[in-house]
Amino acid sequence: MRTKALIALLAAGALALAGCGSDSTGGSTSDPVKSVDTSTFEAGSTMAKLAAAGTIKIGTKFDQPGFGLKGLSGAPEGFDVDVAKIIAGAMGISADNIEWVETPSKVREEVIEQGKADMVVATYTINDKRKERISFAGPYYVAGQQLMVAADDNTITGPESLKDNPDVKVCSVVGSTPAENIKQYLANDSQLVTFDIYDKCASALRNKQVGVVTTDNVILLGFVAESDGGFKLVGDQFTDEPYGIGIEKGDTAFCEFINTTLKDNEEAYNQAWASTAGAVEGAAAATLPPADACA
Amino acid sequence: MDAVTENFDLFLSGYWTSLKICLIALIGSLVIGTIIAAFRVSPVAPLRWAGTTYVTMVRNAPLTVLLFFFAFGLPEIGIRGSYWLFGISALIIYTSAFVCEALRAGINSVSSGQAEAARAIGLPFVATLREVILPQAFRTSVPPLGSVLIAMFKNSAVLGAFGVGGDLFSVSETLTSARGYAATPVLVGVAVGYLLITLPAGAFLAFLERKTAILR
Numbered sequence: 001m002r003t004k005a006l007i008a009l010l011a012a013g014a015l016a017l018a019g020c021g022s023d024s025t026g027g028s029t030s031d032p033v034k035s036v037d038t039s040t041f042e043a044g045s046t047m048a049k050l051a052a053a054g055t056i057k058i059g060t061k062f063d064q065p066g067f068g069l070k071g072l073s074g075a076p077e078g079f080d081v082d083v084a085k086i087i088a089g090a091m092g093i094s095a096d097n098i099e100w101v102e103t104p105s106k107v108r109e110e111v112i113e114q115g116k117a118d119m120v121v122a123t124y125t126i127n128d129k130r131k132e133r134i135s136f137a138g139p140y141y142v143a144g145q146q147l148m149v150a151a152d153d154n155t156i157t158g159p160e161s162l163k164d165n166p167d168v169k170v171c172s173v174v175g176s177t178p179a180e181n182i183k184q185y186l187a188n189d190s191q192l193v194t195f196d197i198y199d200k201c202a203s204a205l206r207n208k209q210v211g212v213v214t215t216d217n218v219i220l221l222g223f224v225a226e227s228d229g230g231f232k233l234v235g236d237q238f239t240d241e242p243y244g245i246g247i248e249k250g251d252t253a254f255c256e257f258i259n260t261t262l263k264d265n266e267e268a269y270n271q272a273w274a275s276t277a278g279a280v281e282g283a284a285a286a287t288l289p290p291a292d293a294c295a
Numbered sequence: 296m297d298a299v300t301e302n303f304d305l306f307l308s309g310y311w312t313s314l315k316i317c318l319i320a321l322i323g324s325l326v327i328g329t330i331i332a333a334f335r336v337s338p339v340a341p342l343r344w345a346g347t348t349y350v351t352m353v354r355n356a357p358l359t360v361l362l363f364f365f366a367f368g369l370p371e372i373g374i375r376g377s378y379w380l381f382g383i384s385a386l387i388i389y390t391s392a393f394v395c396e397a398l399r400a401g402i403n404s405v406s407s408g409q410a411e412a413a414r415a416i417g418l419p420f421v422a423t424l425r426e427v428i429l430p431q432a433f434r435t436s437v438p439p440l441g442s443v444l445i446a447m448f449k450n451s452a453v454l455g456a457f458g459v460g461g462d463l464f465s466v467s468e469t470l471t472s473a474r475g476y477a478a479t480p481v482l483v484g485v486a487v488g489y490l491l492i493t494l495p496a497g498a499f500l501a502f503l504e505r506k507t508a509i510l511r
């Protein structure tokens with residue numbers, strides 16, 4: 001009898017500890033998300049199905065600091081992850097019942113089309129080409145492309161000065177939207193150097209093989225923060241990258257539910273930003289942009 | 296398949312870039328591979344050791360590690376250059392180790408009587424190799440060399456991740472990620488592109504094999 005009691009005690013203690021752990025990690029998980037009365041979901045809708053199942057599959061990046069980064073804890077952390085938790089929470093699904101699916105940029109549409117994820121929150125820029133295959137809820141954040149240079153570099157002051165300095169190489173990730181956007185500012189195609197990940201661009205900037213790294217400002221801020229004053233951002237944002245939440249094409253009801261949920265939980269949204277991507281020095285406060293019409 | 300037809304010019308430019316990489320690397324690795332093979336069969340012990348060390352080190356390192364060393368290690372110690380040069384050099388050095396071993400197999404298949412006869416008529420080592428041994432060795436080495444070179448063509452896709460832009464595989468990344476095309480048709484297009492390099496190469500090697508066949 002006594003051993004049984006001891007085991008029960010230990011188990012209770014472990015549970016309590018586990019509870020503490022999860023409270024202290026994610027910023028928004030500890031905030032009460034306004035849960036919608038799940039019985040108001042229309043029968044047959046995505047929300048009703050997910051709420052009844054009690055679980056949801058969410059696609060996010062596992063390698064994007066500040067947005068979706070899977071660390072030693074085993075669960076991804078970041079702004080995208082916390083936004084996804086707000087939406088899941090509104091359907092009465094707790095963070096523990098979310099199944100995270102890794103969705104790197106090139107497979108995001110496939111993951112939604114093939115039903116491997118119920119929604120994708122993965123620094124996913126809304127554009128018309130993608131809308132042909134999936135639908136977007138949101139946007140929930142508007143990023144913008146910027147340039148990062150070495151701190152002692154004063155020749156590059158913005159995208160306009162790239163054409164005048166054709167010897168300065170510009171680095172981005174192969175096949176990314178920023179790599180496509182920057183091409184119009186370059187003197188020629190060979191000025192662009194592409195790698196498969198931004199980490200390599202930062203290394204190349206550090207050993208002076210390239211002069212500029214370009215992508216969305218929020219990603220660059222992460223590198224500036226960890227460079228110990230070695231890098232800086234120059235020029236203004238020269239694009240708008242509205243990040244949306246990818247869902248199955250034509251699921252208007254789910255899209256409207258997501259938009260309403262985000263609007264109703266602005267406090268949780270702000271906290272999620274402040275505890276993740278917004279914690280980087282120099283990051284501007286995020287305001288929830290007005291949602292696009294669901295189509 | 297409209298992903299391929301709509302972007303045919305992009306595919307074509309990727310195909311040419313990949314073909315160019317393959318041809319330069321093909322010539323470079325054959326030349327260096329032959330020199331290293333000569334080292335490994337040379338009568339001078341230090342040359343043999345150098346050749347063996349080269350093959351052991353290069354052949355046992357993954358290609359990506361070599362590429363990392365070139366693209367990020369060399370600039371770190373002050374050697375700068377274009378990523379194009381770094382990428383192709385790494386591919387040549389990596390492939391030449393395999394070329395060397397394929398050639399050495401061919402050299403070893405030439406009976407030692409040939410080398411002895413060459414020496415008996417007063418040919419020095421280099422001439423023995425050039426005039427007597429290598430012409431026979433290359434013939435025997437054609438099938439394994441073919442496999443090595445076809446593997447190199449496919450390895451060239453890795454260069455896209457190390458700053459060598461515009462190759463066939465990078466084109467597919469641009470189409471699927473930035474422009475939102477479905478991955479499957481794009482990748483089928485890429486596969487066809489690589490087949491358009493490797494199949495003619497294979498046919499040429501088969502032709503070469505027939506042409507250089509010797510009766511022993």
